[in-house]
Amino acid sequence: MWARLLLGLLAIYLLAASVWVVASGFARNEQLLNVACDPTRELWHDVNAAFVAHYERETGVKLLIRQSHGGSGSQARSVIDGLPADIISLALWTDTDAVRKAGLLDPDWETRYPNRSLPYTSTIVFVVRKGNPKNIRDWSDLTREDVEVVTPSPKTSGNGKWSFLSMWGSVIWRGGTETEARDFVTKAYQRVPVLDAAARGATMTFAQKGIGDVHLTWENEAHLEVKEAEGKLEIVYPAISVLAEPHIAVVDANVRRKNTAAVADAYMKFLYTPEAQELIAKNFHRPTDPAVFAKHLDLFPKMDLREATSLVPTGKWDDIQKMFFAEGQVFDQIQAAGQKKK
């Protein structure tokens, strides 16, 4: 009797669950999906909540905004494979452009919104132990014999790529030659005890396991890391660094299909409003609105930020990828050279 009742309840539960699963496959159009790279989780939580309130005030419609986070490259791949993103905010131009190459973005994605589709920028800074015991001030300190550097692999991580480009650029932008840059970067990577695959792994290595003297990371991640370490770490701002440009784009093919083009457009425009720019600054990304940026100079010390595209003669991201990170190119070569010397 009881067994039968129990089995009956179980059957009903399973039936309901199956129906729910099957029904969940039908597209829901009332929501917006922002597919982003890892280090922007807190930022988008804040911005999405603000936009939902803003949109409700303007139109009376209560939106549902979802966010997905992962490595920049794998997020791009998912969108190409059919993740129904309306907005993508990835760490690297090449990742965003890979989605365009798959036919999901219109060719003019970069010029449709102000500032080359960049509501904010960021950069790579140093995190060091409290009091900076090794006195690490600038890029040239990374190759000192007594310094160990923590940074993720540029092969797999967006953070790693920006760090690599910063190191390379620190020589080039100050008038060095390519040979000098290669020499410097080779020596710097010899000072890396563990080359983690992803940004979070590198943070763990440095902050929790206590390995290394300096951690190269996104400016906003550096603030989080320092806050979490409760007084054991501090940030050092090198005088020069790369201008990290995490572009944000509307996935045109998806918004057309989902009829969310108007909402996605409103979302993009909202990112440039003072309200959103304030949230961006609060999350330690550098707002591109000069007025908001000027208000937060205390958060963002003056640094000489240079575009990564100045590192290749053509000024094209595709060539950065080809020259530095492709199979058998600069990064692989310096890895091999570094191993030989060890």
Place this chain on the structure above:
Amino acid sequence: MPANPQPATVVLAPPSRDNRDPWYVRWALIGLTLGIVGLLIVVPLASVFVQATAKGLYVYWDNLVANADTRHAVFLTMVVAPVAVAMNVVFGVAAAWAIARFRFRGRGLLITLIDLPFSVSPVVAGLVFVLIFGLQTPLGLWLRDHGYQVIFAPPALVLATAFVTFPFVARELIPVLEAVGPDEELAARSLGASGWQLFWWITVPNIKWGLLYGVILCNARAMGEFGAVYVVSGRIEGQTDTMPLRVQKLWEGSNNPAAFALASVLTMLALVTLVLKVLIEPKVRSEQEAGKTAETE
């Protein structure tokens, strides 16, 4: 023929201290085993609970129920795992029946195929579904044009989970069905039982403990599945994050107490599974024994 075979045993002295392994070998082995078990199993398990409750029980509870995305992750696991298990019960019983009762061409191949998910990396399993239902394929495009989302939505979570846990039920049932043998079923058949009657009144009672055992193992694995689900989920918060994915996400977001709180729930589910498993193990064994003695009679 020797007059008395007894003396041989008399000559053998009871194992003396000299015959046993020296004390240091015994203690070293026992110590090593305990050390490894402690280090690899007990310490991590305990630390999950310690970390989860580090900031007090109130915070622990709050971490579990206050966040809508975490609640959704628990809900999603409670839906996805049972549906995947139910699919595997249907497939598993059918496959085990076919393999145990019939001899057909390709039977060996079928047995190998059932085991395949054990040897394939879960990540590859997930990628297979991305390749089938992704936009690179006509099927994926067709589904998209008809407004149905398989990949990056709960249907794919169920498929991926079912794929990874497929062997559990079938593997558990094949030996039971083979041990029980077809005699009772043939008897029922000859007395005029229909196919359904045969199944519900003869086969199911014979295999029920084995089936339950398979379901428990299958469910434990289904709830904890990470790799395959990670690939097909699209990692949409509050929508396609199951409990293990949510744990990882909280961890990556440096929200350690919340990550450990949810991890502790998964751990407790695993412990419940373990207890159930130990409880019904004797029944499964007696089911198989019963089958074997019936055969020899």
